[in-house]
Amino acid sequence: MEPGQEKKDIALYVEGIYLSFGGIRVLNDISFHVQEGEILSIIGPNGAGKTSLLNCLSGFYKPERGSVVFNDRDITKLPIHRRAKLGMARTFQGIQLYPGMSVLSNILTGRHVAMKTNFLQAFIHWPWVHREEIKHRRIVEEIIDFLEIESIRDNIVGELGYGLRKLVDLGRALALRPKILIMDEPMAGMNMEEKEDMARFILDIEEFLSIPIILVEHDMEVVMDISDRIVVLDFGNLVAQGKPDEIRKNPVVIKAYLGEEDEQDPLSYKAWDKPIEDGDKNEG
Amino acid sequence: MKGDQQKRRFPPLEADTVPRLLRTRTQQYPDKIFMRRKHLGIWQAHTFSEVYEKVKNICLGLLALGLQEGETVAIIGENELETFWSEYAAFCGCAKVVCLYPDTTPDELHYVLDNSETVMVVAEDQEQVDKTLDIRHRLERLRKVIFWDPRGMWSYHDSLLMDLAEVQEKGKRYGEQHPGLFEQKVDSGKKTDIAVLSYTSGTSGNPKGVIMDHNFLLDNAMRLHANLPLKKFSPYLSYLSPAWATEQFFGVGLGLLLPFELNFPEEPETILANIRELGAGLLVFGPRQWESLASTVQSHMLDAGPLRRFIYNLGLKVGYKVAAARTERKSVNAFWYVAYPFAEQFVLKSLRDNLGLKYCYLPISGGSAMAPDVFRFFHAMGIKLRNAYGASEAGMFTTHMGDKFDLETLGTWYKSHPDIGPPFEWRVTKEGELQVRGGAGFQGYYRDPEKTREALDEGWFKTGDAVRMTDDGQLIYLDRVKDLRELSNGYRFPPQFIETRLRFSPFIKDAIILGDKEKPYVSALINIDSENTGRWAEKNNIAYATFPDLSQNKQVRELVRGELYRVNQMLDPGSRVKSFINLPKELDPDEAELTRTRKLRRGFLEEKYGEMIGNIYEGVNEFKTEIPVKYQDGRTGVVRADVFVNLIETNHSGD
Numbered sequence: 001m002e003p004g005q006e007k008k009d010i011a012l013y014v015e016g017i018y019l020s021f022g023g024i025r026v027l028n029d030i031s032f033h034v035q036e037g038e039i040l041s042i043i044g045p046n047g048a049g050k051t052s053l054l055n056c057l058s059g060f061y062k063p064e065r066g067s068v069v070f071n072d073r074d075i076t077k078l079p080i081h082r083r084a085k086l087g088m089a090r091t092f093q094g095i096q097l098y099p100g101m102s103v104l105s106n107i108l109t110g111r112h113v114a115m116k117t118n119f120l121q122a123f124i125h126w127p128w129v130h131r132e133e134i135k136h137r138r139i140v141e142e143i144i145d146f147l148e149i150e151s152i153r154d155n156i157v158g159e160l161g162y163g164l165r166k167l168v169d170l171g172r173a174l175a176l177r178p179k180i181l182i183m184d185e186p187m188a189g190m191n192m193e194e195k196e197d198m199a200r201f202i203l204d205i206e207e208f209l210s211i212p213i214i215l216v217e218h219d220m221e222v223v224m225d226i227s228d229r230i231v232v233l234d235f236g237n238l239v240a241q242g243k244p245d246e247i248r249k250n251p252v253v254i255k256a257y258l259g260e261e262d263e264q265d266p267l268s269y270k271a272w273d274k275p276i277e278d279g280d281k282n283e284g
Numbered sequence: 285m286k287g288d289q290q291k292r293r294f295p296p297l298e299a300d301t302v303p304r305l306l307r308t309r310t311q312q313y314p315d316k317i318f319m320r321r322k323h324l325g326i327w328q329a330h331t332f333s334e335v336y337e338k339v340k341n342i343c344l345g346l347l348a349l350g351l352q353e354g355e356t357v358a359i360i361g362e363n364e365l366e367t368f369w370s371e372y373a374a375f376c377g378c379a380k381v382v383c384l385y386p387d388t389t390p391d392e393l394h395y396v397l398d399n400s401e402t403v404m405v406v407a408e409d410q411e412q413v414d415k416t417l418d419i420r421h422r423l424e425r426l427r428k429v430i431f432w433d434p435r436g437m438w439s440y441h442d443s444l445l446m447d448l449a450e451v452q453e454k455g456k457r458y459g460e461q462h463p464g465l466f467e468q469k470v471d472s473g474k475k476t477d478i479a480v481l482s483y484t485s486g487t488s489g490n491p492k493g494v495i496m497d498h499n500f501l502l503d504n505a506m507r508l509h510a511n512l513p514l515k516k517f518s519p520y521l522s523y524l525s526p527a528w529a530t531e532q533f534f535g536v537g538l539g540l541l542l543p544f545e546l547n548f549p550e551e552p553e554t555i556l557a558n559i560r561e562l563g564a565g566l567l568v569f570g571p572r573q574w575e576s577l578a579s580t581v582q583s584h585m586l587d588a589g590p591l592r593r594f595i596y597n598l599g600l601k602v603g604y605k606v607a608a609a610r611t612e613r614k615s616v617n618a619f620w621y622v623a624y625p626f627a628e629q630f631v632l633k634s635l636r637d638n639l640g641l642k643y644c645y646l647p648i649s650g651g652s653a654m655a656p657d658v659f660r661f662f663h664a665m666g667i668k669l670r671n672a673y674g675a676s677e678a679g680m681f682t683t684h685m686g687d688k689f690d691l692e693t694l695g696t697w698y699k700s701h702p703d704i705g706p707p708f709e710w711r712v713t714k715e716g717e718l719q720v721r722g723g724a725g726f727q728g729y730y731r732d733p734e735k736t737r738e739a740l741d742e743g744w745f746k747t748g749d750a751v752r753m754t755d756d757g758q759l760i761y762l763d764r765v766k767d768l769r770e771l772s773n774g775y776r777f778p779p780q781f782i783e784t785r786l787r788f789s790p791f792i793k794d795a796i797i798l799g800d801k802e803k804p805y806v807s808a809l810i811n812i813d814s815e816n817t818g819r820w821a822e823k824n825n826i827a828y829a830t831f832p833d834l835s836q837n838k839q840v841r842e843l844v845r846g847e848l849y850r851v852n853q854m855l856d857p858g859s860r861v862k863s864f865i866n867l868p869k870e871l872d873p874d875e876a877e878l879t880r881t882r883k884l885r886r887g888f889l890e891e892k893y894g895e896m897i898g899n900i901y902e903g904v905n906e907f908k909t910e911i912p913v914k915y916q917d918g919r920t921g922v923v924r925a926d927v928f929v930n931l932i933e934t935n936h937s938g939d
Contacts, residue, residue, distance in 0.1 A: 137325070138324060141324035141325045141326075142324060144324075144325070145323075145324060146435075148551070150325075150550045150551045150553070150554050151550075151551055151553035151554045151557075153325065154557075192915075192917065193917075196917070200436065203436075204435065204436055207436075207438050207439060208435075208438060
């Protein structure tokens with residue numbers, strides 16, 4: 001591939017990222033890239049550094065070395081809200097919504113970075129403030145329609161079930177009109193039906209908005225089904241990357257998951273039991 | 285002379301086909317709002333002329349795609365603007381329409397599309413399109429699948445598919461090339477053209493396509509128009525699926541004839557909120573929806589604090605007394621009349637407001653029979669709910685009219701417009717079956733002359749409903765003739781009658797009443813309401829893990845026993861339920877245990893739960909059982925449970 005052409009197709013570069021907490025090295029020289037319009041999954045046992053990597057991308061952690069380049073711009077040092085303005089949106093593993101506010105208001109907060117009105121203007125409510133509110137409300141309503149959550153529009157988030165909260169969290173991320181979407185375990189704790197719905201929404205977002213999506217997810221069935229490419233982390237190292245089929249057969253990945261090579265499909269549910277213990281020990 | 289007098293009660297027939305009626309209405313009220321749908325959080329209105337334009341473009345688009353006179357267009361989806369536009373458009377193109385429930389399974393869909401000779405399908409979304417594409421190779425006649433919600437189908441490239449927006453564009457261009465074609469089509473339609481094939485839900489065997497021509501649709505719309513106290517441009521919320529004949533009469537026919545403001549809910553789940561926003565004037569629900577509204581109120585009140593509950597009970601008690609005085613002509617102490625304004629002000633008005641029924645002047649329950657308890661409950665709240673009774677094959681029969689009526693009876697007979705056909709008449713046979721004739725009349729089942737012959741008795745349509753005539757000539761609906769059952773001692777009892785009364789309990793979702801020639805007494809399989817019973821269990825500190833666990837809990841069984849005991853008090857001793865089992869699994873239409881309208885599929889159920897039923901009558905007290913289940917995603921599994929048989933003493937309280 002020509003270098004120039006490659007650049008155009010790639011939305012996000014991660015180059016040689018190092019991160020450590022005290023004496024523990026969490027991320028060790030991680031490099032990969034995300035192409036336009038693809039779903040990239042990051043997998044690995046517990047404690048492999050997946051969430052830390054996401055935090056480096058979205059700006060919650062600052063890596064000690066290495067750089068993150070988003071749409072040809074080095075964003076390694078940018079604060080979180082500036083990244084949001086550039087079009088980087090993220091959903092969280094533990095849901096970080098405002099539980100006392102309605103679904104509508106929660107999603108509307110995603111529009112905050114695009115609002116021009118200040119506190120005083122909003123209080124006086126000039127006609128242009130009113131017009132701006134309508135504009136943002138429309139965007140939010142389109143998202144509500146997209147995610148099919150009309151029936152809970154006015155419900156207080158605190159009283160919703162877990163699966164619905166995850167959808168609201170996604171809705172708020174979409175309200176940013178993101179150019180890249182980062183999702184941390186969007187399906188954790190969901191039942192079969194909710195998982196199917198979420199998988200469909202993720203595919204719809206990729207197809208309809210044609211934006212790249214970075215996904216951290218534990219449900220291997222889903223990861224293998226919907227990802228275009230997969231990056232595998234183990235103890236802070238990037239051990240493999242490639243298409244789902246390649247990853248499934250990769251001996252290094254099998255080893256990372258089971259500790260030794262085995263006949264069993266490494267990416268089945270069962271295979272997760274062991275690495276979880278390993279991971280916990282490592283972190284403790 | 286008499287004929288003239290009768291004619292005077294009816295408004296004139298302004299058109300003899302639905303398309304011509306649509307044109308007349310558009311000329312009369314071009315700028316009046318005809319349809320509204322909530323989209324992006326706002327009610328978006330469409331005037332008559334806008335709707336006419338849409339219908340015209342869709343119709344021309346269908347013609348451009350090669351739709352011929354008399355061919356069939358199938359419409360599958362929720363009640364939305366596009367559902368109605370497409371239906372009117374197909375009518376205008378002199379084609380016939382078959383509407384399907386959105387949760388129709390691929391097999392059911394295949395049967396109906398094949399039987400109705402469908403050439404084009406108008407589908408709502410990806411779900412319906414996928415279903416249709418799955419069975420396309422078994423449908424040789426199918427030429428086009430049109431959809432109106434493209435979500436998720438951005439990368440579908442199938443020559444069979446087309447977006448409804450594109451069809452409209454195509455129609456617009458086709459209309460420019462062929463000026464006057466649409467009007468010509470509207471003019472050429474005959475009143476005897478088949479308009480709709482309405483497939484009966486088929487509690488037994490394959491569904492049958494009931495033929496409805498334009499005359500029949502308008503006959504029924506006119507029956508409602510002339511006999512009910514309706515106000516023009518009342519907001520009406522279209523909720524029943526047009527796959528059901530009732531919605532064809534009310535929404536499609538009467539909606540245009542009166543006309544209404546037809547409103548479409550944002551999503552089926554937002555219906556309660558939508559009713560309230562609209563302040564719907566006229567509401568037609570099936571008994572299930574009314575029953576669920578009633579249990580919504582009751583379960584909310586279970587959650588309320590003691591003071592609120594006390595006030596609610598007090599207010600409702602007054603409501604019950606006064607409603608009974610009004611509808612059933614019972615004499616009531618003057619005290620209740622004095623208390624009524626207070627009850628109205630502090631309880632009943634807010635109840636109606638919270639349900640969104642504050643402006644509802646004509647709430648109607650259509651379809652199957654509903655327990656009088658539910659009626660009494662709504663009447664106590666000041667909601668004058670009435671039952672509309674009829675059959676797909678012969679239209680609307682009766683409704684309670686006026687303020688005073690006996691809830692147990694069917695009500696007053698509708699009269700048919702004299703210009704449409706012979707007067708609408710009824711008779712009761714020796715076997716107790718109700719038969720009707722007249723009006724536009726029964727036109728047969730599509731491509732099934734044999735079934736059509738079976739349904740007729742010397743020109744009378746056999747409704748298959750068992751009725752009993754009271755001393756003052758009123759009819760009481762008992763059950764389906766074939767469902768009245770005889771016990772081994774020769775006693776005939778009405779199972780459905782008992783079932784509907786049991787369903788009113790907030791703790792019982794469904795009940796299957798057992799008893800036939802081999803069985804000496806009546807017993808029941810109960811499907812408990814997991815939500816309400818679960819809440820009750822939580823409140824009473826009863827621990828349970830799963831549905832089987834909850835259903836077989838000792839206290840829950842006692843609770844259900846109490847409910848059955850209460851219902852037994854309404855029955856004569858021979859019909860009383862003597863024992864019951866709580867099913868360890870919920871009944872599910874996906875497993876074909878219920879029809880899509882949630883009617884029980886009795887034969888299938890009695891076979892599936894045969895072992896359980898055998899145990900009841902063999903006097904087993906406790907046994908282990910395994911029930912196969914099918915999940916929504918197609919996987920199968922088995923529910924295992926220890927099941928208890930519970931006896932009900934008929935003389936003293938079940939405790």
